Amino acid sequence: AADRSEALSLATSPDGVRFTKTLPNPFLSPGPRYTRDFRDPHVFRDGRTGLFHLLVSSVLRDGGRGCLAHFTSRDLQAWKEEEPFHVEGPGGALECSEHFGWRGWYYLLFNGSYRMSRAPLGPWEKPPFDRFDGPLFAVPKTAAYKDDRRIVTAWLADRGWGGRAVFREVVQNADGTLGTRFLPEMAPAAGEPVSLSSSAGGDAAPIASRTARAGAPAVLDEMPRNLLVTLRAAPGAGVAAYGLRFRLAADGSCRELRLLPAARGVRIAGGPAIGAVDGLDRPLRIEAVLWGDILDVCIDGRRTLIGIAPDLPGRGLGFFAEGGEVSFDDIAVRPLSGPEPR
Structure with missing residues (x-):
C-alpha cells in the first residue's frame, strides 16, 4: 500500500x-x-x-x-x-x-x-x-x-x-x-455618542447611568443597529448574574451577555463562554461592539469574548441583574460607520 x-x-x-x-x-x-x-x-x-x-x-x-x-x-x-x-x-x-x-x-x-x-x-x-x-x-x-x-x-x-x-x-x-x-x-470607526433615553421609570431625559434590580431591568430604546457601547458596571452584594441585552425587542427576544460572579464566567447566552474571569463581583469596565452579525466584548481591558448575534428586529439595549442590584454608569453608545463585516 x-x-x-x-x-x-x-x-x-x-x-x-x-x-x-x-x-x-x-x-x-x-x-x-x-x-x-x-x-x-x-x-x-x-x-x-x-x-x-x-x-x-x-x-x-x-x-x-x-x-x-x-x-x-x-x-x-x-x-x-x-x-x-x-x-x-x-x-x-x-x-x-x-x-x-x-x-x-x-x-x-x-x-x-x-x-x-x-x-x-x-x-x-x-x-x-x-x-x-x-x-x-x-x-x-x-x-x-x-x-x-x-x-x-x-x-x-x-x-x-x-x-x-x-x-x-x-x-x-x-x-x-x-x-x-x-x-x-484597529478600533472600528464610531460616531459621537447618541442621546440616550429610557423606557424604564418614566424618565425620557438624556441619561448616563441606570440601575438594574432583580425583576426590574432597564432599557434604552431606539439604539443604532451597529454600535459601540462603553460603560462601568458596579454589582452589589449577592448578585448572581448581570449584563446587557442587545437588539432587545418588546417580546423579549435579544442577544444576551451574562456575567456570572460566583462562577467567574462570562457567556453570550446560547453561544460561547469564557471562564476564570476574576473580579466580576467588583466595579469593572465593559466595552461591546455589535456590528452586523458579530458581538465582540471586552471585560475590564483584560478578557475578551466574541460571538455571533442573530439579525433580530429589536433596537433596545437592556440592562439586567439577578439576585441583587447593579449600577451601570458612564454609559456611552456610539454608532458604527462603514460596511458590516461579511
Whole structure:
C-alpha cells in the first residue's frame, strides 16, 4: 500500500516569488515513534545555546496521545530527533504550534490553547483558563509589536474552516497567565455618542447611568443597529448574574451577555463562554461592539469574548441583574460607520 504519511518539505526563494525545492525532498518524515500525522512545523531558537528547535504536530503510536515531535539543529539543515517536546492526552495531533518568550515567561501554543513555563523548554503548566478567547477564536497566532506589546490574531470559526480575521492585544497578568483586550489601533470607526433615553421609570431625559434590580431591568430604546457601547458596571452584594441585552425587542427576544460572579464566567447566552474571569463581583469596565452579525466584548481591558448575534428586529439595549442590584454608569453608545463585516 502507498505510504500516506505526512512529511515536511522545504523550498527557498531569493525574492519571495520564485521558489526552488531543496533536496532531499521531503527532508523529514515521521519515524516509527509517530503516526502518519506530521505537519504544522514551527521553528524557534534557544537564545542560551543557539540551538534551533523544530516542533511538528503529531500523535504517538504508543497510546495515541497528541504530541509535538521535537528535532534540533545547528544549521537548519541537519536535524536530530529528540524526545517529544510536549505530550497531551488522546484526541489527535497538537496542531498549529507556536513558541515564544515574553516578559520573563515562555509560552507554547497548540490547538487554540496555551501552556506556560519559566524555562524555554518547559516543563509546561496549564493555566486555569488556557484559551485567549472563546471557542470561536480559532487557531490563534501571535507576533511581537511595538513597545514590548504582543498581538494575537485568529479567525472567527462560525462558517466552517477559515473565516473572518479577529485581532487582539495580549495582556500578561502578574502570575504569567494571559488575557486579551481590544487593539486600539484597529478600533472600528464610531460616531459621537447618541442621546440616550429610557423606557424604564418614566424618565425620557438624556441619561448616563441606570440601575438594574432583580425583576426590574432597564432599557434604552431606539439604539443604532451597529454600535459601540462603553460603560462601568458596579454589582452589589449577592448578585448572581448581570449584563446587557442587545437588539432587545418588546417580546423579549435579544442577544444576551451574562456575567456570572460566583462562577467567574462570562457567556453570550446560547453561544460561547469564557471562564476564570476574576473580579466580576467588583466595579469593572465593559466595552461591546455589535456590528452586523458579530458581538465582540471586552471585560475590564483584560478578557475578551466574541460571538455571533442573530439579525433580530429589536433596537433596545437592556440592562439586567439577578439576585441583587447593579449600577451601570458612564454609559456611552456610539454608532458604527462603514460596511458590516461579511
